[in-house]
Amino acid sequence: MKKREVQASVKDERLVQKRRDQMIKGAVTLFIQKGFHRTTTREIAKAAGFSIGTLYEYIRSKEDVLYLVCDSIYEHVSERMEQDLQKKQGTLESLKLGIANYFRVIDEMQDEVLVMYQEAKSLTKDALPYVLNKEIEMAAMFEKLIRLCLENGELDLTEKQIKMISHTIIVEGQMWSFRRWELQKLFSLDEYIELQTELLFKGLTNKA
Amino acid sequence: MKKREVQASVKDERLVQKRRDQMIKGAVTLFIQKGFHRTTTREIAKAAGFSIGTLYEYIRSKEDVLYLVCDSIYEHVSERMEQDLQKKQGTLESLKLGIANYFRVIDEMQDEVLVMYQEAKSLTKDALPYVLNKEIEMAAMFEKLIRLCLENGELDLTEKQIKMISHTIIVEGQMWSFRRWELQKLFSLDEYIELQTELLFKGLTNKA
Amino acid sequence: MKKREVQASVKDERLVQKRRDQMIKGAVTLFIQKGFHRTTTREIAKAAGFSIGTLYEYIRSKEDVLYLVCDSIYEHVSERMEQDLQKKQGTLESLKLGIANYFRVIDEMQDEVLVMYQEAKSLTKDALPYVLNKEIEMAAMFEKLIRLCLENGELDLTEKQIKMISHTIIVEGQMWSFRRWELQKLFSLDEYIELQTELLFKGLTNKA
């Protein structure tokens, strides 16, 4: 799926990228603090370090900022994940490592993940599919890892089970961010990784 | 934790309850359609069947409506769950049933769950704890079920594992709602229940 | 052609009429001073004697004010004219009187006529036809007077001549307003009426 283009009045592509990076950085902080709706475009401009007029040289509407923010977060997360998933070996150990790495990425970007999580619904009908697609792509990364284990005979799963598990892993990572108010009181990140991995691999009833 | 009181100008408690029920019913529909921020108080009043002036006889601010809505949704969900959890027997079978029932409740109220999920962050600092507490209470229900199994020797888990699992169950229910755009394309509700339960109980590697 | 409805949020028709009258009165003054585009909605509200919020209870957009103003001006002008044209006798004398009266109405409302003249183009494509139609109706009033003279044998004109003349009379009235910067330096109103009437009836070459 091709990226959704956000129109800019300024021609210089380099500059557009630079300004948008400033904008995204400022906006994430604000969205974390007060949410998308309660953040004003003037605040975004100020946080980005330029004037309201300049802001609108690089976007068409406030909602574009949200899209840019969401897109950038996925970009970072999946970039980080892809690095880790390079060494695809099709062993259970490497799958566990993939999960642990994903959970650690989420932990590092928990503010950003939370924003995306809570504000994605404010995207226009227009932009939503692009963002949902990113979610699917991320689940697909784990699908790949799991399939490699199948090929190696390390796991035995149906198609549906594969889908189910990869989505579940994705959500178990995200919940570390969106239920942080409780989970991070109960567990350290390492504990959380340990416990979730164990549960996932052995299940409730296979503790022996 | 005691319920947060929402102040009303009107004294007649019966009437207050009646009007608020109308209000909540109208508001949920609107919040589902357009989200909290994009719904106006006028629309809420109209959907509730009375005037904007009357609306403010029963609440202090727009945010009160959101609180009332969230509170009511939790009320319904936990009410429904408690019914099912009456017959606490401490068997694995009854735990599975509890999970299945919880997933079914979520399915029935998926719109409402989604609203709560996406809008809870718009609650004031003031109201948020009451809502988060509800989440904890819900996890606690599963904690209880699990502990009964421990007592009966049907399960062998640490304290941390118990917490972990109950939170995970809660989230796996919610994800049926907030990832519906993909999950409900892939699975029927029964399949989803079946697959999640199997995964939870046996784990990935215990398929024999 | 039915009047174009301007939507109001307020139900009480009496009140709507009253507030709109205030609004129109204030707006005309402002439009005369600075034109439609340079007048702000806040200024209109202030001139009308209420708040910006209240203004928008009675209109949907700034352009509605312009439409209301134009409509009201035509209303007044044609009302005044119709009174005078009641005594249709089909004599040249009564036609002259009709013209004189029309010119006098324009003179009394010259500010308003000027506004309509200069700002009508700012009406939306939506509203324009209603306003142009008013112009046609006004020309039609003179057409009627002229036709009465034909019936009485006081005049002998083709269809096209009738159309031509009635439009010309309308414009000769309006020009008293929109060329006032020169005409009202050169002539008194009475002179203007006298001269235009003479020119119209006798022509250039029939001065004997």
Add this chain to the structure above:
Amino acid sequence: MKKREVQASVKDERLVQKRRDQMIKGAVTLFIQKGFHRTTTREIAKAAGFSIGTLYEYIRSKEDVLYLVCDSIYEHVSERMEQDLQKKQGTLESLKLGIANYFRVIDEMQDEVLVMYQEAKSLTKDALPYVLNKEIEMAAMFEKLIRLCLENGELDLTEKQIKMISHTIIVEGQMWSFRRWELQKLFSLDEYIELQTELLFKGLTNKA
């Protein structure tokens, strides 16, 4: 009355003239389409074929563009008229020809005339007199023609009548443009010229 100077930063007079011609050409088209207020300086620059920065090298403010446009339109109209009025013979026939020619010029430039008509009021207090003066000059052309007829004894008119008639002729030309929505449905240009000339010369009551 001396022309109002529009300041340019660029010194080369040739270039100034060239750039302004581009600018005027682009602006007229835009003003016709959307009016002065709804046209942005960026659009004008683009239509002229250069950048917004360059635009401001040749004018001081947006309103300068309007002045330049109005000035240029008058320039063209009066240039065209003067050509025709060279052969001043002081006969009724030549007066009729002058009128016909004027009407034809208006017809050819009806878009431009309309713009001037509707937007002149947006000129600053500063520029308005220069434009109104142009109107007076144009009336003066007909005054001259009429006076020649007086001198030849072809007409017998008072000073006031002369003024009156020349203004009326000017307006009757303009109305072909600003009432085109109705007049050009009713008449061809030739018919319009024929009918207006006849009316002007013979009057209503001298049809025999």
Add this chain to the structure above:
DNA sequence: AATGAATGAGTATTCATTCAT
């Protein structure tokens, strides 16, 4: 002489909330 990125004052419109009736 030409460019176009940056600026920020300005503006239409919305909407939560109040309060007189």
Add this chain to the structure above:
DNA sequence: AATGAATGAATACTCATTCAT
């Protein structure tokens, strides 16, 4: 207890103008 007219702070977005390159 109910109404709905009135309020005005708040806000997204525009656009004429400037100025460094």
